[in-house]
């Protein structure tokens with residue numbers, strides 16, 4: 361069994377630490393808050409984020425040098441807006457070889473970088489192809505209760521993905537591998553936008569038909585953008601694609617769904633984000649995806665509509681009307697057509 365550092369002691373960092381601890385690893389959980397590290401070590405609780413007991417083989421640290429001492433792997437699980445800052449600090453103190461895994465879901469506005477690209481830019485001894493992503497339908501609240509969960513780990517270097525698979529896999533946390541890191545990261549990031557939309561739809565009082573439409577047409581536009589950038593279309597039919605879309609669009613655990621729900625009920629974005637107290641990645645990612653869509657000339661009407669609700673104060677009901685009254689078209693022009701072209 362090995363020693364592993366998890367950077368980020370929010371919901372997901374804590375839940376993934378519990379998976380690793382259940383597998384017998386010694387886990388160093390790093391937080392940027394000294395008081396939080398002390399509370400975790402003294403009370404074996406991290407109540408702001410998860411309502412579970414923290415196993416004794418997880419030790420919390422607030423000093424990064426101590427947290428990474430002697431570890432063989434570093435798992436980065438902070439919100440995407442903190443990735444560069446945390447990796448800069450890590451770069452200053454990391455002086456031995458480790459497997460770098462991240463489990464964050466987002467795209468950086470303006471640069472349009474994925475998380476593995478940001479990490480590689482900040483860690484001087486690591487290239488993009490060295491980094492592993494862990495993604496899939498996996499709410500921290502259920503993982504921490506050891507409820508059955510499936511995820512995918514992906515890296516250009518499949519050996520690294522297999523190392524990550526072996527670290528995390530157990531009888532309640534099943535881990536698959538994939539070589540398509542582009543598709544896996546984009547699926548995990550872009551589904552948060554559609555989850556905001558599903559929450560808005562529910563908040564407006566629309567029903568299951570509307571939600572099914574959002575999930576399905578949302579998948580079509582995620583695949584359209586992803587494949588235009590070179591992702592394998594099949595990745596969007598897997599766990600980090602349709603799997604994560606289903607779980608985030610239909611679960612009350614989803615912060616993106618919950619934030620969208622409040623927006624649909626008429627609350628203002630700033631108030632919603634303050635009330636959430638946890639990261640709502642879709643808000644930042646929708647800016648990046650909207651920019652991507654404009655620059656690449658990719659049609660993403662749902663993403664555009666959600667961007668307009670969030671940042672142009674458009675009425676969500678008007679956006680639904682806008683979406684429902686678009687020009688008539690064939691359904692099978694997207695993912696299905698791409699798949700047919702590629703595999704027929």
Ligand SMILES: NC(=O)C1=CN([C@@H]2O[C@H](COP(=O)(O)OP(=O)(O)OC[C@H]3O[C@@H](n4cnc5c(N)ncnc54)[C@H](OP(=O)(O)O)[C@@H]3O)[C@@H](O)[C@H]2O)C=CC1
Pocket residue numbers: 368369370371372373391392393409437438439440442445446463464465466498499500501637638639641
């Ligand atoms: N929660 C989930 O079920 C899942 C989440 N994810 C992804 O994991 C990532 C992290 O999400 P999650 O843990 O849920 O988010 P939370 O909001 O629950 O926690 C975020 C944690 O990151 C810390 N943090 C924020 N900024 C910094 C910083 N600059 N330096 C160090 N630590 C920082 C926060 O500290 P503080 O307490 O000070 O705010 C907090 O501990 C996101 O990209 C999310 O999409 C992926 C799969 C499942």
Ligand SMILES: O=C(CO)COP(=O)(O)O
Pocket residue numbers: 465496497498499500552555604607608613614615616617639640641
């Ligand atoms: O990515 C997640 C589940 O797979 C978590 O989604 P939220 O960030 O919306 O809670």
